[in-house]
Amino acid sequence: MNLARLANGIAHAPDNLDKTEISGLTLDSRAVGEGFLFVAVSGSKVDGARFIEDAKAKGAVAVLTSSDAVVETDLPVIRADNPRLSAAKMAARFYEKQPETMVAVTGTAGKTSIASFLRQIWTATGLKAASIGTTGVVSPSRNDYGTLTTPDPVALAELLASLEGEGVTHASMEASSHGIDQFRLDGVRLAAGGFTNLGHDHLDYHPDLESYFTAKMGLFTRLLPKGAPAVINTDDQWSGRAIEVATGVGCDVRTVGRNGSLLALKRLEHERERQVAEVKTPDGIQRVVLPLAGEFQMSNALVAAGLAIVTGTPVKAALETLENLKGASGRLEKAGMTAGGVPVFVDYAHKPEALEHVLRAVRPFTTGRVILVMGCGGDRDKTKRPMMGEIANRLADVVIVTDDNPRSEDPAVIRSEIMAAAGEAREIGDRREAIRAAVGEARTGDTVIVAGKGHETGQMVGSINHPFSDHEEVRRAITETKA
Ligand SMILES: CC(=O)N[C@H]1[C@@H](OP(=O)(O)OP(=O)(O)OC[C@H]2O[C@@H](n3ccc(=O)[nH]c3=O)[C@H](O)[C@@H]2O)O[C@H](CO)[C@@H](O)[C@@H]1O[C@H](C)C(=O)N[C@@H](C)C(=O)N[C@H](CCC(=O)O)C(=O)O
Ligand SMILES: Nc1ncnc2c1ncn2[C@@H]1O[C@H](COP(=O)(O)OP(=O)(O)OP(=O)(O)O)[C@@H](O)[C@H]1O
Numbered sequence: 001m002n003l004a005r006l007a008n009g010i011a012h013a014p015d016n017l018d019k020t021e022i023s024g025l026t027l028d029s030r031a032v033g034e035g036f037l038f039v040a041v042s043g044s045k046v047d048g049a050r051f052i053e054d055a056k057a058k059g060a061v062a063v064l065t066s067s068d069a070v071v072e073t074d075l076p077v078i079r080a081d082n083p084r085l086s087a088a089k090m091a092a093r094f095y096e097k098q099p100e101t102m103v104a105v106t107g108t109a110g111k112t113s114i115a116s117f118l119r120q121i122w123t124a125t126g127l128k129a130a131s132i133g134t135t136g137v138v139s140p141s142r143n144d145y146g147t148l149t150t151p152d153p154v155a156l157a158e159l160l161a162s163l164e165g166e167g168v169t170h171a172s173m174e175a176s177s178h179g180i181d182q183f184r185l186d187g188v189r190l191a192a193g194g195f196t197n198l199g200h201d202h203l204d205y206h207p208d209l210e211s212y213f214t215a216k217m218g219l220f221t222r223l224l225p226k227g228a229p230a231v232i233n234t235d236d237q238w239s240g241r242a243i244e245v246a247t248g249v250g251c252d253v254r255t256v257g258r259n260g261s262l263l264a265l266k267r268l269e270h271e272r273e274r275q276v277a278e279v280k281t282p283d284g285i286q287r288v289v290l291p292l293a294g295e296f297q298m299s300n301a302l303v304a305a306g307l308a309i310v311t312g313t314p315v316k317a318a319l320e321t322l323e324n325l326k327g328a329s330g331r332l333e334k335a336g337m338t339a340g341g342v343p344v345f346v347d348y349a350h351k352p353e354a355l356e357h358v359l360r361a362v363r364p365f366t367t368g369r370v371i372l373v374m375g376c377g378g379d380r381d382k383t384k385r386p387m388m389g390e391i392a393n394r395l396a397d398v399v400i401v402t403d404d405n406p407r408s409e410d411p412a413v414i415r416s417e418i419m420a421a422a423g424e425a426r427e428i429g430d431r432r433e434a435i436r437a438a439v440g441e442a443r444t445g446d447t448v449i450v451a452g453k454g455h456e457t458g459q460m461v462g463s464i465n466h467p468f469s470d471h472e473e474v475r476r477a478i479t480e481t482k483a
């Protein structure tokens with residue numbers, strides 16, 4: 001694409017760019033190819049401007065950087081006040097196509113589940129749908145493992161174009177606070193947005209909870225077009241504030257939950273691994289069956305149904321399809337059952353509120369003890385550690401503290417910070433051994449939860465990701481215990 005056209009109205013380009021053709025763009029010099037525009041931004045670790053010469057050596061033909069950056073290069077330099085935002089807009093212009101109906105969901109917990117549920121509702125009603133998020137990308141023709149919750153803007157734009165090329169018309173995606181803050185979604189043409197809840201997470205990145213909330217609200221204040229529907233869960237401490245913000249910027253706010261204006265949860269009965277609800281809808285009361293345990297899953301299902309409804313799915317169909325929903329991988333997922341009939345769940349709770357919800361969710365059908373295996377990630381918000389230790393100690397009967405992606409930190413130090421608040425908890429650093437111990441001591445009536453890694457397929461120690469799956473380890477432990 002012609003560079004002058006690519007930059008037009010998005011960034012200030014020198015006058016002589018009419019003849020420069022761009023074959024791609026990237027924020028990472030390591031990904032530059034022949035004929036690329038290199039976007040040099042200052043990051044949390046380094047200043048991308050340091051890599052302009054590397055980018056040039058790899059074939060970059062122009063640079064986009066901030067208005068005030070001092071750069072020395074003979075490549076043409078395009079300037080913008082906010083080069084991350086400009087990069088997202090340029091990527092959208094470069095790749096052009098996107099699924100016709102794009103929906104993004106934000107909040108501390110439930111995004112992956114909702115993105116998956118929404119894709120399943122759309123698919124069940126005959127649409128070609130995809131979901132994009134922490135667990136990867138799922139579409140009628142792919143099931144790719146993911147790394148980031150919200151991909152970088154260029155990868156995202158490329159992905160959306162390729163989904164459109166596959167014939168996908170509806171796509172749901174997760175908007176992480178990092179993603180919103182770093183302008184990764186600013187090129188996405190959104191039809192609707194959703195909000196789940198706000199809890200303690202990522203306070204290593206955001207200065208405090210208030211700024212974390214403000215970042216999340218960027219979905220409504222910046223990313224949704226004026227008048228677009230915003231589906232908000234009513235049952236969180238932050239729901240009122242989120243409704244206020246979304247209403248204030250002119251979103252068409254529809255709420256779901258106990259006091260929902262679109263979908264109101266009137267009665268909820270928990271059975272062992274499913275729940276039955278009565279939901280008040282604009283078309284009257286409808287019975288809803290959800291084949292998943294945990295009240296939080298009902299909340300997620302209602303947000304997903306709400307998002308389907310505001311993007312055109314009939315109310316009755318949206319709620320009926322919930323009966324066949326599959327949980328997202330590693331979200332309170334039964335990974336196996338011991339010989340004594342003890343269910344062993346793998347769950348992605350790696351933050352306080354999630355852990356609390358999951359421990360509460362299994363209590364109604366646990367006649368014996370709740371046995372929990374948990375840890376906390378290295379190089380991530382350290383203040384979560386004692387909070388999660390305290391919750392584990394208060395809500396589980398047996399707690400085994402183990403490793404969960406120590407990354408560059410000393411795993412023993414991470415464990416000790418959890419242990420300091422975890423009462424009688426036991427410490428078994430080796431996650432495989434910890435899972436084996438939990439499964440080994442489970443008796444009929446107990447429930448085992450292995451928390452923190454969910455769908456992940458590796459244990460990150462230093463910078464090496466060692467293959468590791470909680471699902472596999474649970475199955476192995478069950479087999480070994482039976483033998
Ligand atoms: C803290 C964080 O979010 N960092 C993201 C951010 O990096 P940054 O801009 O701060 O990077 P930096 O290392 O300081 O480098 C600055 C710039 O120089 C560039 N560079 C760097 C080295 C080089 O050799 N050449 C080069 O061009 C980098 O590509 C970057 O553009 O922008 C990059 C490009 O989009 C992201 O890849 C990177 O994600 C890192 C890998 C990451 O781990 N992010 C996590 C924390 C994250 O985003 N998580 C959220 C939430 C998860 C959830 O709870 O669901 C997510 O959406 O996944
Ligand atoms: N609505 C909810 N309220 C509280 N906890 C939840 C809710 N939904 C899911 N959880 C808990 O949070 C974990 C992560 O759920 P999910 O992956 O759907 O959320 P997420 O917002 O995508 O999280 P992440 O930001 O880590 O990717 C689940 O395994 C469960 O423990």
Ligand SMILES: N[C@H](CCC[C@H](N)C(=O)O)C(=O)O
Pocket residue numbers: 149350376377378380404405452453456
């Ligand atoms: N997207 C989350 C994943 C955390 C998963 C947990 N297993 C950990 O390593 O802390 C993050 O990067 O904070």
Ligand SMILES: [Mg+2]
Pocket residue numbers: 111112133134135149174
């Ligand atoms: Mg997620």
